[in-house]
Amino acid sequence: MENYFGTPSPRIAKMREELLDTKPQVCVERAIYTTEAYKQHKDKMKILQRAYAVENTLKKMTIFIEDGGLLAGNQASVNRAAPIFPEYAIDWVVEELDLWEKRDGDAFYISEENKQVIRDIAPFWEGRTLKDKGLALMPPLARKCYDLGIIKVEGNITAGDGHLAVNYEKLLKEGLGGIRKETEEAKAKLHYSDYNDLKKVYFYDAVLILIDASIAFAHRYAALAREQAASCTDPKRKEELLRLAEVCMRVPEYPAESFYEAVQSVWFLQLILQIESNGHSLSFGRFDQFMYPYYKKDIESGAMTEDEALELLENLWLKTFTINKIRSNSHTKFSAGSPLYQNVCIGGQLAGGVDAVNPLSFLVLKSIGQLKLTQPNLSVRYHKGISDEFMYDCIQMIKLGFGMPSFNSDEIIIDQFIDKGVAPEDAVNYSSIGCIEVSIPGKFGLRCSGMNFLNFPRILMITLNQGVDVTSGEKIYDVPMHFRDMTSFEQVWQAWVDTVKFFTPISVTLDNCADYALEMETPDSLCSALVDDCIKRGKHLKEGGAIYDFIGPLQVGIANLGDSLAAIKKLVFEEKRITPGELWDALMSNFENEGGWRIQQMLLHDAPKYGNDDDYVDKLTADAYQVFIDEIAKYHNTRYGRGPIGGGYFPGTSSISANVPQGANLCATPDGRKKGEPLAEGCSPTHSVDTHGPTAVFKSVSKLPTLKLNGGVLLNQKLNPSSLQQERDIRKLILMLRTFFDDLKGYHVQYNVVDKETLLDAQKHPEAHRDLIVRVAGYSAFFNVLSTETQNDIIARTEHVL
């Protein structure tokens, strides 16, 4: 099919092909150099040990420049290889070494020799990792919920935080040199006799070590480029390499003076921050805004053509795509497709509601549209004043079927931030992070999205079962009455309220344990140096260095919860078609007892389902969620009262792919879902129950308390490709989106435009669909690398034909 955005230049196309052909490996270099530095600096504070570890890695790791590449900077010894970060966790790494290439989804390859390297360094890390410390911090009840998987926070103690956009605007204006000067000045003002000042010294020293290491790292590439130029016989390539060498000598140390330098500078930091930490969702922020002055200047002066800019952008996205991350087998099911969620945000508005779309916004669309890769993850900030012309190009990209861009809407998100105490001028400057989450670039703390998954239907079942977890048979807490003995829906409702009040503080406790461990064990100093006001305050991010700091834990199974409550209310207590005992027995036998399947059919067909614009169930869903929203608002994160505005939690529904594993270990539920089936994802309706089309789904979703769902309201829609063939259909889709955002105050929507036949064919003939990309939750992934169960989950999503 012809690509609306055209095709990339031959050299970019070649690099893209090579990357697509690269099997993801595991690289052990960072693990070796980190271990080495920790051993060498064993007497130092953790924050300095970590700085030395990154310094040692940047100094010694393999570097290379791709054939024909215009940018420098690689994460691992080969592209698409995932480094190992032993300081976060080593146990699963060693346990699963031999299993990586046998995984159903997200397979990785590692040589026998490198397996031995891991085994050799592992003993040093035993008892020293973030995971060890995090687990040790958990009080018994919280630990029980963690072990049973009722609340999933594994990702928070086995990897870094990520989930932020740093101040790239400042980087480009001042260079790392400018930030070094600022740090040195702040350090010079300290009184070492003052305990509070003394603590800051180590943070500042770590920043200085890392800034110098980063500049030296860039200089290594300058030397390599010069070396390659010396032996290069092609005069054009030779010139390019010499230019690259010059650029790497200037940035990231000095302010960027050209678009080329700006791109290279941003890439160096985007890369180094992902060598410092493996926290994913490290996002670019409002790329089309902070890069535009450099683009404009070079285009207007004639120093660069649009085609040259396009090539640089595409080279940047290819670089972005080379970054990889390996997760433990259990965690990878929650983040299927090994996504890095490096988000690029474009569009939106400037102060005063002026449309922020500029020529670079269009060029970013074009470059990402030509490449069609899983990274970066492109989000468009929608607002009332955005032009139809820009929206038209966005829909053309959606038509390509790789799930991008997704839309976040200014019409609700700016108000959400202001409601949380964010200054209006900062709220207007928000950017998307990772999937669908949002924060203020350069001013917001780590992990704005919680990666703490609370399984709503499972905790409801625990309470209905008098406090015993159905999955494990473990008693979690005392509940006075079993569902069997309930005589009114009010009792069920009270049980839900009690459930939320019981599990919310446990969820917060687990997050706080993770954060406490992250603060003590694995501070990210370079990342902190690029977020206001860490340097001024002398605090890294986990100590409260950011201006704003909220965490958005994630709730999974919203639609299942609402549908379950509606079925119980209507069929058991209003129509009395079944008794609580009959329903319970059917659920416990997975509808396989005598008459069980009849009960299942009744639950499926005769109870209203969220997603059909039916107030009965939509209101129950919203009310049930509101109970949690009110409860979580009472709690604080570990930075509360230590500097940032906020210091609290807010709810969010970016379930990533958690709906699959969290459904896999859950018994049958009163919405008619059978044991083991996936839960509904995000705020989308349960698969295939939304029979009234997309406008009805939009209406149902809009009845949720969106203003308070700062962590995001994820809505996936699937469209049949035939629906977007006609020009007039595209115009109608644009207007439908405008209605959802302007009038219904929707938060987010994203599309999968791949027909079912293609997906089924890809399951049968993966080799023929090597670059088939689908939208999973808030991100896109290669269909082939997903596990069969996640593939099936995607195929099952209701497909709307316009």
Next chain:
Amino acid sequence: MTKGLVFNIQRFSIHDGPGIRTTVFLKGCPLRCRWCANPESNQAEMEILHTPAECVSCRSCEAVCRYGAIRFQNGSFHYDASLCTHCFSCVGACPTHALAVEGSWYTVSELMEEIRKDDPFYKKTGGGVTLSGGEPLFQEEFTKELLEELKKQGYHTNIETTGYTSREYLESVVPFLDLIYMDLKHPDSGEHLKKTGVPNDRIISNMEWLLKQKVPLVVRIPVIPRFNHSRETARSYGELLTKIHAREVHLLPFHQFGMGKWKALGLKYDYENDKTMHEEDVREMADILKGYGLKVQING
């Protein structure tokens, strides 16, 4: 209060007129087109529809039917419409919803409540409400009341009609219509009679009259294999339509969405072996019609 028998309310219809619309499908039709995509719409009464894919052969329906209209023979479902009294106890007994009643009675105000749900979408997109069927003008009294109410509340209205109705009735509803999509299945009356059960003279006369009244009207031609899918028919259409001063034509290529429903109703379907048509299959006809100065669009 007049009630109308509705068999589907389809929100987010984008091929039934301008903008995003809600299409209300009314039961009952004077024609019997052999390819009909909505055969369940033919009768202006509630009907029983059986979906074999959903049926688990539990025989609950057979057990409750007091008239012997349902029998399981060799494990499969058989329904005898002549014995059925439409008590629908079988539908209530069916656990999997394999048996369903086609059609529900609505008052105008009940229907308006459904229609209102997508108000924000109509407003933004210049959409509105389309009445379809069956033949939306078949339930005369109800349709007129509905159209009158829709117009009173400011909705953009469209109908998808066979045009097979009395002039008098047509005149009474025209004031409430912003747009009319009228089918002409074949330009030749004899052919028309063969495959639809009625001649086309009344349809053409109504169409001509509407065009004279300057009511915005689009002629819709379902392109059906072995019936009107030919150059020759296209030319006859062209001549006829220019004579009555039609200006805009939609060609709707044949599709197979209705096949399962014919089976579900236990009816014989003549087009089982015909392939779904695509835009390219009707392009030649479109070009011929364009040659007559008509504005032609393929698909809705």
